[in-house]
Amino acid sequence: MRSTLCYSQLVQITLNIPDDLARQVASEGKDPARVALEALALEGYRSELLSESALRQMLGFQTRMEVHAFLKQHGVYLHYDVSDLLQDRATAQQVRSKRQSAESRGERRSG
Numbered sequence: 001m002r003s004t005l006c007y008s009q010l011v012q013i014t015l016n017i018p019d020d021l022a023r024q025v026a027s028e029g030k031d032p033a034r035v036a037l038e039a040l041a042l043e044g045y046r047s048e049l050l051s052e053s054a055l056r057q058m059l060g061f062q063t064r065m066e067v068h069a070f071l072k073q074h075g076v077y078l079h080y081d082v083s084d085l086l087q088d089r090a091t092a093q094q095v096r097s098k099r100q101s102a103e104s105r106g107e108r109r110s111g
Helices: 019-025 034-048 052-059 065-075 082-110
Strands: none
Touching: 019 034, 019 065, 034 052, 052 065
């Protein structure tokens, strides 16, 4: 599920915390380092310092849908504003127009 990261240099961050605190923040069977990385990624996204794409790369996800599922699992909303809605609406109208044109050309050829 993890992809190769595309960064030329990686930064290694070491956290030194007591074992009992690590067990408190990472549920049984979870890697405390992964839990810390995910928390950093989530906060970066919430504060709009990291994009969806950056999150995908940072966490090694293959697709945007994996990022969306991860955000949903952690109760974080997608950054989606009115300009995104207008762009999606314009794209939907273009697709609908192309589909209707193709269908009418197909009807003329068969009829």
